[in-house]
Amino acid sequence: METTHTQNYKQRWIVKTVLSICLSFTLGCLLMLSSCTMPGGNQNISKIRLSIQNTLPIARKNVPIVLTGTELRNVNPDFSFKAYSVVTGKAPREVMIPAQADDLDNDGELDQLCFLLNLGDGETKEVSILYDPSVRATLTLDINKQTRAAIFPELNVVAAMESNLIAYTLKPNGAFRAYGKKRVELFSMDTMFEYELDPQRPLSPELRNHFVSNGITLSQQVQIEVAKPQQQWILRDLENQETYFIRKSHGSAVSGLGHPTVTGPQLDVVQSMGLSLNALLNPETPNMVPLNTVENLIGCGGIALWDKTTETMTPLPTEGDYIRILANGAIRSVVQRIIPEWNFNGETRQLTSTTFIYGENPWVEHHVHIDGNLPTNYAIATGIPNLQDTNSVDREQGWIWSWGTDPRGIDTLGIALLVPIQHEVAFIDPDASEKRVLPVILTPDADGRLNYRTFAIWGSGIDGFETETEFADYVQITTTALTTPPVIKFLPPEEK
Numbered sequence: 001m002e003t004t005h006t007q008n009y010k011q012r013w014i015v016k017t018v019l020s021i022c023l024s025f026t027l028g029c030l031l032m033l034s035s036c037t038m039p040g041g042n043q044n045i046s047k048i049r050l051s052i053q054n055t056l057p058i059a060r061k062n063v064p065i066v067l068t069g070t071e072l073r074n075v076n077p078d079f080s081f082k083a084y085s086v087v088t089g090k091a092p093r094e095v096m097i098p099a100q101a102d103d104l105d106n107d108g109e110l111d112q113l114c115f116l117l118n119l120g121d122g123e124t125k126e127v128s129i130l131y132d133p134s135v136r137a138t139l140t141l142d143i144n145k146q147t148r149a150a151i152f153p154e155l156n157v158v159a160a161m162e163s164n165l166i167a168y169t170l171k172p173n174g175a176f177r178a179y180g181k182k183r184v185e186l187f188s189m190d191t192m193f194e195y196e197l198d199p200q201r202p203l204s205p206e207l208r209n210h211f212v213s214n215g216i217t218l219s220q221q222v223q224i225e226v227a228k229p230q231q232q233w234i235l236r237d238l239e240n241q242e243t244y245f246i247r248k249s250h251g252s253a254v255s256g257l258g259h260p261t262v263t264g265p266q267l268d269v270v271q272s273m274g275l276s277l278n279a280l281l282n283p284e285t286p287n288m289v290p291l292n293t294v295e296n297l298i299g300c301g302g303i304a305l306w307d308k309t310t311e312t313m314t315p316l317p318t319e320g321d322y323i324r325i326l327a328n329g330a331i332r333s334v335v336q337r338i339i340p341e342w343n344f345n346g347e348t349r350q351l352t353s354t355t356f357i358y359g360e361n362p363w364v365e366h367h368v369h370i371d372g373n374l375p376t377n378y379a380i381a382t383g384i385p386n387l388q389d390t391n392s393v394d395r396e397q398g399w400i401w402s403w404g405t406d407p408r409g410i411d412t413l414g415i416a417l418l419v420p421i422q423h424e425v426a427f428i429d430p431d432a433s434e435k436r437v438l439p440v441i442l443t444p445d446a447d448g449r450l451n452y453r454t455f456a457i458w459g460s461g462i463d464g465f466e467t468e469t470e471f472a473d474y475v476q477i478t479t480t481a482l483t484t485p486p487v488i489k490f491l492p493p494e495e496k
Contacts, residue, residue: 045131045132046076046078046130046131046133047129047130047131047494048075048076048079048128048131048490049126049127049128049490049492049493050126050488050490050491051124051125051126051127051488051489052065052117052124052125052486052488053119053123053124053486053488054120054121054486055122055484055487056121056122056481056484057121058121058477058481059119059120059121060118060119060481060486061360062116062117062118062358062361063116063117063118063486064115064116064331064332064358064361065116065117065127065486065488066112066113067112067113067114067488068111068112069081069109069112070111072113072129075490078133079129079131079133080131080132080133080135081113082132082133082136083132083135084099084101084129084131084132085099085129085130086099086115086127086128086129086130087127087128088117088125088126088127088128089126090126097117097127098115098116098330098331099113099114099115100113100114100115100327100330100331100332101113101114102326102327102329102332102334104327104354106324106326106336114331115331116331116358117486119486126491144241144330145275145359146163146275146330146360147161147162147163147164147275147328147330147331147357147358147359148161148162148277148328149162149325149327149328149333150277150325150328151323151325152169152277152280152281155280155281156172157169157170158170158171158172158321158323158337159323159335160280161277161333161364162179162275162276162357163333163357163358163359163360163361164181164272164273164274164275164359164360164462165181165272165360165362165461165462165463166178166179166180166362166455166456166458166461167179167181167276167277167280168300168355170335170337170355171294171299171302172318173297173304173315173316173318174297174298174302174303174304174315174316175294175296175297175298175299175302175315176300176302176364177290177291177292177294177300178292178300178415178456179280179288179289179290179291180288180411180413180456180458180460180461181273181276181288181458181461181462182273182286182287182288182460183245183272183460183462183464184270184271184272185270186214186244186269186270186271187210187214187269188249188268189210189267189269190267191248191265193206193210193267194230194267197226197233197235197267198224199223199224199225199226201224203222203224210269216242216244218235218237219240221237221238221239222235222236222237222238223235223236223238224236227245230248231247232247232248233245233246234246242271243271243272244270244271245269245272246268246269246270248266248267248268249266249267270462276288289406289411289458289460290406290407291385291406291407291413291456291458292385292456293385293407293436296436296437297313297314297381298313298381298383298384298437299385300415300454300456301364301366301383301417301452301454303316303353303380303381303382304380304382305344305378305380305381306378306379306380306381307377307378308377308379309377313439316351317339317342320339320341321337321338321339321340322337322338323335323336323337323338324337324338326354330359331358331359332356332358332359333356333357334354334355334357335354335355336352336353336354336355337352337353338350338351338352338353344374344375344378345375347375349370349371349372349374350370350372351368351369351370351371352368352371353366353367353369354366354368354369355367362463363418363478364453364454365451365452365453366382366451366452366454367449367450367451368380368442368444368449368451369449370448370449371448373444373446373448379441379442380441380443381439381440381441381442382417382439382440382442382454383400383417383437383438384400384401384402384415384417384437384440384454385402385438386402386435386436386437386438387402387403387404387413387414388404389402389403389468390402390403390404390468391403392472393427394479395425395427396421397421398418398419398420398423398425399417399418399419399475399479400416400417400427400438400440401415401417401471401472401475402414402415402416402438403468403471403472410460411458411460412464412465412466412467412471413457413458414457414465414468414471414474414475415454415455415456415457416454416455416475416478417438417440417452417453418452418453418454418475418478418479418482419442420451420452420482420483423442423443423445423450424442424443424445425440425441425442425443426440426441427439427441428440440452453482455478457471457474
């Protein structure tokens, strides 16, 4: 009898296979036609070339690259979002990468192109955007969808959003609540197979049989990535569009025949829960775990009004606001909340709070705009939970983090907030024994704008850390990457 996991796997495989064929045929035509030199070939396929350079001495995974329609039309005035694809490399060995176009100013016209890119230590990649300006209809297929945004009135929230790594609910008072996604434990195998987890080696029939015996059939198109040398690997089944994570576990004591025995290290094969917002509708679900309480006005990276004179916070008004889902795509989702009349002792302002979440990334990015700016004695308060074990602030680099356990006291948890250094920011040092939140006070710039990032790394999630040191290092690397974005240069057209 088939297990539920096997049945679900087969259903996902059928759906993804059909969608993959459709997408490959439609967008693959752009690849073939772009390199076609036969007489009578489609001459409307155009190309915009650019180089993207990682100037850091560290590898960077799933870096969001965002280009505006204005930037692209400055290069090629006939650029169109109607039919496009993004590829890396050069013909005839171009490789298509997932991309999406969004309408972020809500005027009915697509205005941003976004895709995720892996860059090695100091690596420069050439990327091409292929498009056909003669196409009139727009085709969008979300293959291997990694983000989602939705409105769930049942949860008493204004909106909810997620990547495959984390989920957030946006509370009416301005607070954010993060949810960890428990990884799915599939099976374990002997560490003798570790030598096969080499990107240059094919998988042996013996290793493949471990997957088969657990109801998983791998295709021939399999890639191995080293996430952490000798500790963690990522196995991507490109044809079936499934991703598996392999982690070396430590030995543990188990009971056997009434006597404790010790097992040695093993290779544990796990999988992400994937998109699972609907699981929040069942409060008893064990797989979506709240990572912060909702007892304060901020939660995990939310916002409130800060009175500089009294040093007090006021929640956002819960009436008169409205929500827009600006994007609900495969690699990026965007939620926007607008309060058109925010009252400050007789003065009114419009607040626009826009939150971005990207696939394969644990962080969310918040953009706040006050139309007309705030009165001088007010600022925006945000912050993160104080997890009690330890916390750290670096005012020069603009980050604050907290480390401890989740509210259940079971799994490790690290939460951080990163602020671009050009912002006017004040980190308030609380007494750890009395304060449950680590506040950060932000003053919008002259245009009434500010932005920051928050993220939570949960021990039982697919990206969990076991030690405070690992988390602290990750905060430092993420901060460095935020302040040093890849260098993007448009390249001249290729000679025909």
